[in-house]
Amino acid sequence: MVRPKTRDEIVQVADRLFYEQGFDSTAFADIAGAVGISRGNFYHHFKTKDDILAAVIAFRLARTAAMLDGWERNAEAPRERIRQFIEILIANEAKIMQFGCPVGTLCSELAKLDHPFQPQAREIFDLFRHWLTRQFVAAGCGEAADRLALHILMRSQGVASLALAYRDEAFVRREVEAAIDWLDQTLAAAV
Amino acid sequence: MVRPKTRDEIVQVADRLFYEQGFDSTAFADIAGAVGISRGNFYHHFKTKDDILAAVIAFRLARTAAMLDGWERNAEAPRERIRQFIEILIANEAKIMQFGCPVGTLCSELAKLDHPFQPQAREIFDLFRHWLTRQFVAAGCGEAADRLALHILMRSQGVASLALAYRDEAFVRREVEAAIDWLDQTLAAAV
């Protein structure tokens, strides 16, 4: 049986460092140092930098899917579920104001690096997008659901981007409220 | 008299490469090679990488200010001026779908690098923000003007972020229309 402890630790630390420092400017030594292992040990688990990036993306995909499943269990009404998504902006406010949205900034960096893993990173967006689409369908928005899902995603990306630039907590709260208002109006018009 | 040709060429090429590849992963050699000069020549004009970054930011500030001035001359009505801002998303669509928003991605990268020039990069946002605020004031939105300006900025950032991730032209067009609709409703409510 494989003991997954070290490998998992590497992935979790890399996940954090890729978010906080960016993928490109996070070195093997940074991750190994933060985990407290040698570079050789690191290399035993991940041969190339793309290997660790793939593992981090898979980790984020799994964690995101689990979070969305949890929201689906905790709240029955689509409105409450979507509201919970919008309010990640508040729940993760401090980190977002310091490092931006983990998904958006990764996609942006990979695009500039012309990195082959862009589709994999986009899959994290897809997880949110399709989950939101299902909620809007359940709320009776029919064929407009995907369009509305992208709109909510767009808002959260925009808020995260400006939250990073201005570090303005009041702005985040205000736009979260505005997004929920938009949601209520949209759902009311759909029924 | 100083011949500004080479220095200006360096700044323009660096501006493009910083946008397309990111600041950190653009090397001196990349810029020097693209301009067609030696690294020594490059070093003569810019001693450190932060020097060239400062010059690029100053260049972008000047170019942005000039663009906003042009919009103020071309269109009399605030509504038309703001609409022109929203439609940069279409005018620069191809580049945005490939590299994202130049301002947002720079701010995001500098945040991850914990770079001291974050306030300077944010000034480019401020240029748009205060220009938009002036337009909303002129449209009679009074004290809500800054809040509305940030909302428009937020939308453009969100659209740029998802445009980069999905490269979906129809999405961009749709959200531009939605933003203009929002603008018209907001201006109608203000008068």
Place this chain on the structure above:
DNA sequence: CCTAAACTAGGTCAATCGTCCTATTTCTGT
């Protein structure tokens, strides 16, 4: 002109990067 400053080319340097290797220790199944 002619001299001093500005410009340009190309080389060097230490540091750091991703990658790879070998030797040793620890664990696991039989």
Place this chain on the structure above:
DNA sequence: ACAGAAATAGGACGATTGACCTAGTTTAGG
């Protein structure tokens, strides 16, 4: 208990980076 696999440590490599230096060339002002 023991053989083989997994895990770990630490070093070495070639390449690249930002930074810096020196030596020629061009340019501009007196």
